Amino acid sequence: HEADAFGLTPASVQGRISKLKNELADAESYARQANMSDPAERVFVEVFADYEKSLRRANAFDFDDLIAQTVYLFRAFPHVADVYRRRFRHILVDEYQDTNHAQYSLIRELTRPVSGASGAEPYSSGGMMIFEAEPSASGPELEGASLTVVGDSDQSIYAFRGADIRNISEFERDFPGAEVVLLEQNYRSTQNILSAANAVIGNNFDRKDKKLWTDVGAGEKIVGFTGYSQHDEAQFVADEIDRLRKAGVGYSDMAVFYRTNSQSRALEEIFIRSAVPYKIMGGTKFYERAEIKDALAYLTAVANPADEMAVRRILNRPRRGIGDVTETAIARYAAEEQITFRDALANASALGVGPKLQTAISQLDAVLAEASDLMLPASGELPPPSAIAQGLTLLLNKSGYLDALRRSKDPQDEARVENLDEFVAVAREFARNNPEGTILDFLTDVALVSDADDLDDGSGSVSLMTLHTAKGLEFDTVFLTGVEEDLIPHRISTGEPGGPQEERRLFYVGITRARKRLYLSLAMTRAQFGEVSAAMPSRFLQEIP
Incomplete structure (x- = not known):
């Protein structure tokens, strides 16, 4: 309960512990440098320590321990490390630019010279006792294993997962005498695409210079498009896909990239209306995301109070301490009084639950009632066009739903806030296009878009994905959308050291996924946080010749 008060969720605490373990910090070492005057920090340190105790009691490691504990073992018992240094004489690490500090430390330990520490001491490993013969080289040290790493510092895009670009950018300093082999010939893209990629990435200062080239020829020019709005942009993409499809390009050979998940919404709507089959890679379709379903359930509870499933869904979202027992008590009271589950919320004092739960239920009831007054005026008059967006904003704010997400330290919750902002933008847009539309019309419209059958004419589907998901993939045709300031580079990156780099x-990774055709598109205006604002072209666009 104390953790809840500081907005510490299991997911955010788990993510933070994982990040610390990847920095080779444990609860004890972290506590020594933590700001214990901050109550939230103090609670986190306690949770971290309890978590480690629970692991020890269960005789268990978590995923991050597999590497961290091995590093601790090697450092504490050099003769154990020597066993593995002798066994592994050649080490190859792929995707080295994505390694974190713990992985780097493990590689360091494995490639140190064999110390020749004597002793055939037994040591335990998962219940087995292992005995190693005493090292024969009691004299001079055995040289460290040979190490080969393969990676591209220009494709290091996982800092948020703990990847440390210094592992590759400072490799030669850490391993003196290392020989660098540049692999500059590219077998995927045309020269025009590579020249654009070279020009963009050349503006980063924390890299080893290299120039990608190919012998497949210049290829088609890169196409740029500026739309008035994100729907204009999405329509352009859909029209080009249709044109390419008629020219014989399969849907599965085309992909659309964007920086944030919330950008997929406008694309999805236009694709459904244009009968373009698509699939969301590494993600969930916009209207199938949990937070959007929650927001729809709030609206449904207002529009149709008799929809028990909708009311049950929002009962404890965000967490209000209302569990299964209380839910059953509400349902029993509703059945006894022959009223709806929704109406039962207005009688919290009669439910036989404690005062804390009564308050939580009454607050939810009050929020739903206030939104209902706004979106469904009793007089029979039509509500103002802005009522749906205003009501949705009221529900998300006064229910505490947005606050709970904003307090969370889980980066995914940040994306959920963006998705909900996008959903408010959907409501505003609906009002602009349907000035007399009611909340029921809006819910009907959303249901039709979200339930559209997947179309497929046998040539597969267009892949929609974020730039992070695109790493390692390649397509004949790539549409890189939303090339605007605050999207790419993302506004959050500007305040972080190394963020813009x-x-x-990330933009470079997106460009180099394209084999034959690359489209870069943006909009002059974009609806964000429910407001339409002018969008500026990304600084990265100006870096392309």
Whole structure:
């Protein structure tokens, strides 16, 4: 309960513990440098320590321990490390730019010279006792294993997962005498695409210079498009896909990239209306995301109070301490009084639950009633066009739903807030296009879009994905959308050290996924946080010749 008060969720605490373990910190070492005057920090340190105790009691490691504990073992018992240094004489690490500090430390330990520490001491490993013969080289040290790493510092885009670009950018300093082999010939893209990628990434200062080239020829020019709005942009993409499809390009050979998940919504709507089959890679379709379903359930509870499933869904979202027992008590009271589950919320004092739960139920009832007054005026008059967006904003704010997400330290919750902002933008847009539309019309419209059958004419589907998901993939045709300031580079990156450089690397990764055709598109206006504002072209666009 104390953790809840500081907005510490299991997911955010788990993510933070994982990040610390990847920095080779444990609860004890972290506590020594934590700001214990901050109550939230103090609670986190306690949770971290309890978590470690629970692991020890269960005789268990978590995923991050597999590497961290091995590093601790090697450092504490050099003769154990020597066993593995002798066994592994050649080490190859792929995707080295994505390694974190713990992985780097493990590689370091494995490639140190064999110390020749004597002793055939037994040591335990998962219940087995292992005995190693005493090292024969009691004299001079055995040289460390040979190490080969393969990676591209220009494709280091996982800092948020703990990847440390210094592992590759400072490799030669850490391993003196290392020989660098540049692999500059590219077998995927045309020269025009590579020249654009080279020009963009050349603006990053934390890299080893290299120039990608190919012998497949210049290829088609890169196409740029500026739409008035994100729907204009999405329509352009859909029209080009249709044109390419008629020219014989399969849907599965085309992909659309964007920086944030919330950008998929406008694309999805236009694709459904244009009968373009698509699939969301590494993600969930916009209207199938949990937070959007929650927001729809709030609206449904207002529009149709008799929809028990909708009311049950929002009962404890965000967490209000209302569990299964209380839910059953509400349902029993509703059945006894022959009223709806929704109406039962207005009688919290009669439910036989404690005062804390009564308050939580009454607050939810009050929020739903206030939104209902706004969106469904009793007089029979039509509500103002802005009522749906205003009501949705009221529900998300006064229910505490947005606050709970904003307090969370889980980066995914940040994306959920963006998705909900996008959903408010959907409501505003609906009002602009349907000035007399009611909340029921809006819910009907959303249901039709979200339930559209997947179309497929046998040539597969267009892949929609974020730039992070695109890493490692390639397509004949790539549409890189939303090339605007605050999207790529993302507004959050500007305040972080190395943030703009990482965003440039992300853009570079997007460009180099294209084999034959690359489209870069943006909009002059974009609806964000429920407001339509002018969008500026990304600084990265100006770096392309």
